[in-house]
Amino acid sequence: MTxxxxxxxxxxxxxxxxxxxxxxxxxxxxxxxxPQAERLSEMWRGKQISYTWLRSLAGTYAPFWxxxxxxxxxxxxxxxxxxxxxxxxxxxxxxxxxxFPEVPAMLAALRAGGMRTAILSNGDPQMLGAVVRNTGxxxxxxxxxxxxxxxxxxxxxxxxxxxTDGLGLAPHEICxxxxxxxxxxxxxxxxxxxxxxxxxxxxxxxxxxxxxxELTSLQALPSLVLP
Amino acid sequence: MTxxxxxxxxxxxxxxxxxxxxxxxxxxxxxxxxPQAERLSEMWRGKQISYTWLRSLAGTYAPFWxxxxxxxxxxxxxxxxxxxxxxxxxxxxxxxxxxFPEVPAMLAALRAGGMRTAILSNGDPQMLGAVVRNTGxxxxxxxxxxxxxxxxxxxxxxxxxxxTDGLGLAPHEICxxxxxxxxxxxxxxxxxxxxxxxxxxxxxxxxxxxxxxELTSLQALPSLVLP
Numbered sequence: 001m002t003x004x005x006x007x008x009x010x011x012x013x014x015x016x017x018x019x020x021x022x023x024x025x026x027x028x029x030x031x032x033x034x035p036q037a038e039r040l041s042e043m044w045r046g047k048q049i050s051y052t053w054l055r056s057l058a059g060t061y062a063p064f065w066x067x068x069x070x071x072x073x074x075x076x077x078x079x080x081x082x083x084x085x086x087x088x089x090x091x092x093x094x095x096x097x098x099x100f101p102e103v104p105a106m107l108a109a110l111r112a113g114g115m116r117t118a119i120l121s122n123g124d125p126q127m128l129g130a131v132v133r134n135t136g137x138x139x140x141x142x143x144x145x146x147x148x149x150x151x152x153x154x155x156x157x158x159x160x161x162x163x164t165d166g167l168g169l170a171p172h173e174i175c176x177x178x179x180x181x182x183x184x185x186x187x188x189x190x191x192x193x194x195x196x197x198x199x200x201x202x203x204x205x206x207x208x209x210x211x212x213x214e215l216t217s218l219q220a221l222p223s224l225v226l227p
Numbered sequence: 228m229t230x231x232x233x234x235x236x237x238x239x240x241x242x243x244x245x246x247x248x249x250x251x252x253x254x255x256x257x258x259x260x261x262p263q264a265e266r267l268s269e270m271w272r273g274k275q276i277s278y279t280w281l282r283s284l285a286g287t288y289a290p291f292w293x294x295x296x297x298x299x300x301x302x303x304x305x306x307x308x309x310x311x312x313x314x315x316x317x318x319x320x321x322x323x324x325x326x327f328p329e330v331p332a333m334l335a336a337l338r339a340g341g342m343r344t345a346i347l348s349n350g351d352p353q354m355l356g357a358v359v360r361n362t363g364x365x366x367x368x369x370x371x372x373x374x375x376x377x378x379x380x381x382x383x384x385x386x387x388x389x390x391t392d393g394l395g396l397a398p399h400e401i402c403x404x405x406x407x408x409x410x411x412x413x414x415x416x417x418x419x420x421x422x423x424x425x426x427x428x429x430x431x432x433x434x435x436x437x438x439x440x441e442l443t444s445l446q447a448l449p450s451l452v453l454p
Contacts, residue, residue, distance in 0.1 A: 046273075051434065053280040054409050058382045058416055060435040070433035078430040155285045182277065186285050203305040206297035207278065208287045 005193055005212060007173055008225040011110055012145075012163045014178035015121035017045070018197055018218075019103050020131055025093035032086060036079040043078060044090075047071035049180075052122055052153035061151040063124040068094060095130040099137060100199075102219040107140040113226035118143040120163045120176070122153045143167070155186025163192075175225050177218060185209035195221070232420050232439060234400055235452040238337055239372075239390045241405035242348035244272070245424055245445075246330050247358055252320035259313055263306040270305060271317075274298035276407075279349055279380035288378040290351040295321060322357040326364060327426075329446040334367040340453035345370040347390045347403070349380045370394070382413025390419075402452050404445060412436035422448070 016022050026041035048071035055061055125146045132138040145162040147153050171191030178184045184196040189209030196214045243249050253268035275298035352373045359365040372389040374380050398418030405411045411423040416436030423441045
């Protein structure tokens with residue numbers, strides 16, 4: 001039923017939405033935000049990602065921290081959220097996102113099985129460093145690859161190539177994990193073996209790139225890729 | 228109060244959302260679609276645009292007609308809309324979108340004043356040709372420029388350059404009109420004088436590119452650009 005993936009030499013994870021729950025930022029300040037909290041969280045994430053695509057297309061890269069703040073400014077205005085200091089508190093919360101519950105044990109199992117692990121994210125190095133440090137997960141990764149190194153965001157292939165170059169592996173030797181359907185398809189089009197972590201039962205994206213697996217969480221990953 | 232724009236030699240319009248109301252497609256089939264109609268229309272537009280950005284980023288261009296259909300497939304599934312034949316009916320409706328009410332008289336006034344007019348759109352030539360023909364507006368444009376000519380979508384600068392090259396004008400001699408904030412900013416970053424037609428009171432986008440004006444409809448355009 002869960003046929004193993006063959007020839008996997010490293011597992012490379014998207015960060016936001018895949019390992020770390022971006023909704024946990026708004027959740028921490030739900031009372032201060034009020035009834036717009038859920039809408040704000042969803043809109044913030046969508047706008048943040050839109051801005052990465054648009055800046056990549058127009059050749060106007062800016063670090064993900066800046067883009068995340070600009071997206072938040074738009075969404076706070078759009079949602080009419082004016083609570084004092086809320087911008088700074090939400091940005092700070094973005095450095096302390098909760099990992100999804102299965103993540104620590106899953107990573108430990110991969111490492112115990114000798115699998116190499118890395119993050120490949122739009123997040124700039126300071127953001128990524130902070131979130132893995134703050135969650136205690138830093139020792140469980142061999143490397144953190146940031147789009148900042150190539151000054152363009154996913155799904156530009158130069159971003160995915162950071163992982164193959166950094167790990168010295170061919171694309172098909174890497175199992176890439178993302179909860180973001182668009183990222184999963186972009187990574188599959190690049191050549192990774194991709195598991196789409198469809199945590200919330202989203203309809204599949206109609207985009208190029210053939211997904212290898214669709215899973216509802218990362219829990220089963222060790223059994224899929226370890227020998 | 229409404230200080231005129233100077234040195235404008237042509238007005239170039241985005242099509243969908245700016246001249247033509249994409250909500251009018253779903254509106255025509257509201258009964259068949261049911262209570263999800265409004266959500267479907269908004270999601271369809273958002274997904275369609277996302278797919279253009281993602282295909283541009285990954286270098287996997289496909290004609291806007293195909294992308295529009297793929298976005299619709301995703302959204303029909305996501306919204307659980309299964310009415311018989313609804314995909315074909317909505318795609319057909321996309322070729323018969325209503326122009327916004329002020330559009331015909333505004334275009335006629337520009338032409339009467341000697342202003343050159345064009346459309347610059349992600350839409351492929353067949354789609355654009357059909358919608359201007361079906362709305363009777365075809366005689367009011369000097370040219371229809373389609374992203375299909377460069378096989379990439381907005382906000383890639385190669386798309387905006389179709390208008391400067393085609394009209395033989397410098398960017399600042401063109402007044403570009405778009406209801407899509409992201410398109411307005413992309414076009415402003417390219418160098419057009421841009422009026423953002425903010426029909427629905429959206430919060431402004433935090434993106435590069437300085438907008439020249441923000442208007443609530445196209446009605447005032449002739450008085451802004453004609454001598």
